[in-house]
Amino acid sequence: MRYSVRSLARPLLENADKKLIKSKGEVNRLKILVCVKQVPDTTEIKIDPVTNTLIRNGVPSIVNPFDKNALEAALQLKDKYGAEVTVLSMGPGQAAEALRECYAMGADNMVLVSDRAFGGADTLATSYTLSAAIRALGEFDLILCGKQAIDGDTAQVGPEMAEHLGIPQITGALSLSYEDGKFVVVRENENYQLTLACAAPLLVTVTKSEKEPRFASIKGKMKARKAQIPTLTVADLDIDPATVGLKGSPTKVKKAFTPTPPEINGEIITEADADAAVDMLFEKLVKAEVITR
Helix, strand or coil: CCCCCCCCCHHHHHHHCCCCCCCCCCCCCEEEEEEECEEECHHHCCECCCCCCECCCCCCEEECHHHHHHHHHHHHHHHHHCEEEEEEEECCHHHHHHHHHHHHHCCCEEEEECCHHHCCCCHHHHHHHHHHHHHHHCCCCEEEEECCCCCCCCCCHHHHHHHHHCCCEEEEEEEEEEECCEEEEEEECCCCEEEEEEECCEEEEECCCCCCCCCCCHHHHHHHHHCCCCEECHHHCCCCHHHCCCCCCCCCCCCCCCCCCCCCCCCCCCCCCHHHHHHHHHHHHHHCCCCCC
16 A cells, blocks of 8 residues: 655646546556655865855756666666656756756656755755655655765665654665565675565665666657756745754764875895895884884
């Protein structure tokens, strides 16, 4: 049984794409939501010295690679079993480009959560906002997220969303299938793999997909360019503005900086004779007080 949620965004979505909301007479299809994040190119990261948060405006951006894996997993389920795939992203206006890329890859619908009030959110405020947006959008059988974002590497948002929504979660997925009304997930562990089955609704974080994320087709890119993107603001969500963005973030960054690599004064021992090289190395280690005689 899927959880029921209030659909604040239904008029927005219906106006953007009549196919987004399934009619009552239509055959049941899996409804999958994929959370994607536009992240800064790791070679161009800049930090705001006042707020200690990432500066995203004007910085080259890409779709978070783990989220692309999650989208590919969703599209594989769509290819095999039939599904309606919606991509959801929270960020500034430029995050729409990430959504269009996902739409061109094969997603059916896209929604942007964007408001100045959401700026500077930590993982708790982000997961709370995304959960509120999901409640506003309606019912989903499966929610997929990338394991983590490469601009933070916390791996916290997905699990926190599951807690906010009150649904089961499986993290670190390598593959997904749908059998006998349940999602079957192969989960990555440190030294082995686990195969788990769970009925909907379910949230899964994806490490990698069975296949490399597909390329967008020319037809898909053309369609994505013309498509309208519904946008949800803080006014569209049933949340207190004080609980989102920088105000709603309990995490406080005291200082952000790029560490300076330590200086290493290396030396190469070029003695041809092995015994002589060992003796020389031994003497140098003793002199440096690394070892004793």
